[in-house]
Amino acid sequence: MEKKIRVLVAKPGLDGHDRGAKIVARALRDAGMEVIYTGLHQVPERIVEAAIQEDVDVIGMSLLSGAHMTLIPDVMELLEENEASDIIVLAGGIIPQEDADRLREMGVDRTFGPGTRTDEIVEYIRSKVLNRN
Amino acid sequence: MEILSRLLDGDRRAVARLMSMAENDSPGAKKALAELYPHTGNAHIIGITGPPGSGKSTLVDKLALFYRTKGKTVGIIAVDPTSPFTGGALLGDRIRMNEVALDKEVFIRSMGTRGHLGGLALKTGDLVKILDAFGKDIILVETVGAGQSEVEVVKTAHTTVIVEVPGMGDDIQAIKAGILEIGDIFVINKSDMEGADETSRELDAMLDMNPENSGWRPPIIQTIANSNIGVDEVVEAMDQHMEHLKSTGNYHKRIKARTRVELMEIIRDNIHSYLIESGQDEKFDSLVDMIVNGELDPYTAAEEFVKPIKE
Ligand SMILES: Nc1nc2c(ncn2[C@@H]2O[C@H](COP(=O)(O)OP(=O)(O)O)[C@@H](O)[C@H]2O)c(=O)[nH]1
Numbered sequence: 001m002e003k004k005i006r007v008l009v010a011k012p013g014l015d016g017h018d019r020g021a022k023i024v025a026r027a028l029r030d031a032g033m034e035v036i037y038t039g040l041h042q043v044p045e046r047i048v049e050a051a052i053q054e055d056v057d058v059i060g061m062s063l064l065s066g067a068h069m070t071l072i073p074d075v076m077e078l079l080e081e082n083e084a085s086d087i088i089v090l091a092g093g094i095i096p097q098e099d100a101d102r103l104r105e106m107g108v109d110r111t112f113g114p115g116t117r118t119d120e121i122v123e124y125i126r127s128k129v130l131n132r133n
Numbered sequence: 134m135e136i137l138s139r140l141l142d143g144d145r146r147a148v149a150r151l152m153s154m155a156e157n158d159s160p161g162a163k164k165a166l167a168e169l170y171p172h173t174g175n176a177h178i179i180g181i182t183g184p185p186g187s188g189k190s191t192l193v194d195k196l197a198l199f200y201r202t203k204g205k206t207v208g209i210i211a212v213d214p215t216s217p218f219t220g221g222a223l224l225g226d227r228i229r230m231n232e233v234a235l236d237k238e239v240f241i242r243s244m245g246t247r248g249h250l251g252g253l254a255l256k257t258g259d260l261v262k263i264l265d266a267f268g269k270d271i272i273l274v275e276t277v278g279a280g281q282s283e284v285e286v287v288k289t290a291h292t293t294v295i296v297e298v299p300g301m302g303d304d305i306q307a308i309k310a311g312i313l314e315i316g317d318i319f320v321i322n323k324s325d326m327e328g329a330d331e332t333s334r335e336l337d338a339m340l341d342m343n344p345e346n347s348g349w350r351p352p353i354i355q356t357i358a359n360s361n362i363g364v365d366e367v368v369e370a371m372d373q374h375m376e377h378l379k380s381t382g383n384y385h386k387r388i389k390a391r392t393r394v395e396l397m398e399i400i401r402d403n404i405h406s407y408l409i410e411s412g413q414d415e416k417f418d419s420l421v422d423m424i425v426n427g428e429l430d431p432y433t434a435a436e437e438f439v440k441p442i443k444e
């Protein structure tokens with residue numbers, strides 16, 4: 001059996017819009033990946049714990065609430081604490097360029113803006129995971 | 134092996150990684166599982182199955198919470214179907230598992246059925262053993278009660294819980310076919326909805342017709358999982374079932390039946406890998422061609438194919 005790409009799709013923060021997260025989750029599934037979907041209102045501790053237990057290659061977080069500059073750094077810190085910084089972290093949502101730059105410095109692999117096509121995300125994850133192994 | 138000693142030391146990442154190795158049939162997985170085996174056999178393994186949406190994940194969450202308050206550690210394996218067309222899967226059982234999500238003594242793993250054919254039970258069994266060796270007291274395995282292979286999965290448990298909802302109507306026929314015989318405990322979840330008593334009665338009547346030869350009459354328990362009602366009764370029934378198994382010798386019988394299935398699956402798996410790895414794919418293809426061309430029958434071809442193993 002070939003290795004299967006596993007992705008955790010998480011929706012941190014307080015807003016109740018998970019349409020975008022669900023669309024991405026379905027696109028990844030249709031591209032042959034195993035997608036662990038955890039639902040709304042995820043706190044960083046839960047995201048990291050789930051990522052570890054599920055042994056995912058990628059964490060994809062979708063944020064609309066503007067809380068990205070607190071939630072994502074917390075996730076990065078917890079990953080580090082748990083010696084799990086090898087997990088690729090992606091973030092999607094409305095993230096201003098300067099925030100995106102700072103997030104990348106913290107180890108976020110890439111950010112995707114609101115209009116990103118799902119096949120672009122699929123391709124990105126595929127090549128990233130394959131090149132890592 | 135390093136990964137094994139890390140696992141036995143309580144490293145969650147090692148547990149998760151070994152699970153992936155087992156699922157992917159990675160090199161080293163079999164050896165690690167072999168070394169892990171002597172550390173297994175202590176957990177109470179509980180299979181939970183039923184139709185989609187009946188509330189299995191919600192119930193599993195509440196069961197885990199209840200066991201935690203009793204001081205038990207819990208492992209959960211939630212199996213969802215893989216698309217046969219794309220090979221992908223959306224594993225969403227964690228959405229309902231909120232109570233125990235932050236409890237580090239609860240280890241939750243989502244699993245796609247993938248293309249494991251008859252081997253789903255084998256793969257699930259590998260993951261169960263990893264959690265068992267990791268020291269989990271209770272292991273809950275959630276599967277969707279649809280296909281035969283899912284039924285095989287719950288057969289490998291000590292205790293099998295069937296979750297239904299009120300007003301099954303025509304479904305009752307579906308239950309008859311197979312599910313009735315494997316259920317040790319029946320849960321009518323969503324008992325806040327109409328018809329729970331009636332469904333309980335119908336089920337009870339059907340169980341009456343079932344020949345009882347094990348000395349265990351499956352209880353029927355009404356629950357409202359999302360309100361945490363009736364969950365304590367389910368736990369009590371599961372504990373009682375384990376006591377029943379242990380006090381009657383049925384425990385030994387189950388272990389033996391499970392080991393029989395397991396060994397057969399592993400042998401099948403080994404033969405399969407051996408034939409593939411020894412470059413027999415081409416031979417397989419040529420045999421297929423010969424059958425299609427009328428030069429050979431499939432029975433003789435199969436004989437021919439397994440010859441290297443016989444020798
Ligand atoms: N009315 C009612 N809804 C429930 C009950 N238990 C679970 N649910 C809901 O049923 C839906 C499906 O539950 P889930 O646990 O995901 O079912 P599964 O597919 O069997 O795992 C969710 O929206 C739950 O909140 C219950 O006892 N009563």
Ligand SMILES: [Mg+2]
Pocket residue numbers: 189190191225226275
């Ligand atoms: Mg479920």
